Amino acid sequence: MEARRQRDPAFSEVPAPPSVAASGPAFPCIVLDRVSLRFQSERRRVQALSDISLSIAEGEFVALLGPTGCGKSSLLRLVSDLLAPTAGTIAVRGEPAAAARRLNQFGFVFQEPALLSWRTTLGNVQLPLEVVGYPPEKRIARCEELLDSVGLLKFKDAYPHELSGGMKQRAAMVRALAWNPSILLMDEPFTALDELTRGQLQDDLLQLWNHERKTILFVTHNISEAIYLADRIVVMSPHPGRIKTVLRPDLPRPRTDDFHETQEFMKWTRMAREALRS
């Protein structure tokens, strides 16, 4: 088994866990150590993730880049303790993921806004505050402040069906930040949006991230989105999902729209594409 793994070219490219940890800053926020995930369906066993080792620093913006079926979304659910790994361990600030979940450390954003249709924008953003026990008298002020920062304050009394796709996704983003969790988990949050709106939301996200420095795990299959947003890009391959390579573009911030035309951006896009293809 071990010998076969050594000969596997994809595997040999995976950086060993210690080197990843060593290359990150001193305070790892999330550490995955040889994590595997198998789904047992009635007919067959599906190896969703195989031997994932990754260390994410406090305040780092990490993109998980890969094609459909490479287990990127499952990885987010493992980190947030919605799924349990079949093998390996996950630590969030030295504690098991379940402990971090109990402390409401995770803000989750999905591809669909997943808002409650019977609640207004303000009501939707308030939902997590009711659950995590945020002081009631501060709830509305906190929500309005966040809604204002993404230009949704005017629409605080609107219902989801009265909002555009971009507005809904902004509301979902604000909902995941409302109680100020330290880790933001984003599962292809902008995939369903049109090009222009996506650009705006990317900038909104970077601005929010600038404001309240979060650790962000951002799943995407869009190469330029990954390079535009992230500090580090984890390139994954499917069947079973594993880490192919880790890119660290280290490009200057703040990034604006013309960032897309820079030489550096092109170079890293090419590298990411090659990494995905190889």
Place this chain on the structure above:
Amino acid sequence: MSDAAPTIQNRLRDEILPPLIILALALGFWELSVKILDIPPWLLPAPSDVVDRFFKTTTLWYHTGLTVLEALAGFAVSAVLGVSLSAGIVHSRFLERGVFPYVIVSNAIPIIAIIPLLTIWFGFGIAPKIMICSIISFFPIVTNTTRGLKATDRRIIEFMRSINATRLEILLKVQLPSALPFIFASFKIAASLALVGAVVAEFYSSDRGLGYLIITSATQLRTDLLFVAIVVLAALGVSSFMLFGYLERVTTRGERSDETQ
């Protein structure tokens, strides 16, 4: 909501008036036919005779009240038990597998067949009637509510779990509100079934209630009174249908309005 919303006058003209005109025409035709063809009242009473009987039957409201009470009590029991059971089924695989077959069995047994049994056990009073109403309305409530609770957006539940929400919080804040349209749709069906249950139970063993009124007026060929009972039953059914239909519409407003924009 929007400025295109119909005014009361417009709704009156567009939605209420047409069926009223048709009704008036039908009643007029009926009245004339009875008078012209000289149909005996025990065969077909004229609408005016039925209206006359309606106002003359002083015990009508007593019978109606009793039937409504039975139907309402049975329906209420089913609503509470049914929605609770659905919540349990959604949260426990064991309950789902263990109980659901019997929910289906409860629907498969013809209700008429149980009435004599319940009469043996509980007598001729109001209790067995309430039970019949409750049994007959149970199935649609449980199946629809379960379906509604299960139809909740999986991602919202994941979101709630990721912030460590309890099952009760998820049920009360997410699943139940999103199942409300399904629940009211099932109430719409269940309420009319409960009414049918009450009347059928009264057919078999009762000396009061609308079911009793129907049976006795039929055997005595008091057809006008029979019509009165039928009209009252129809009115009750329509009102409960409209009430729950309205609640169903109000609770689905969010999802539906995409088409109206």
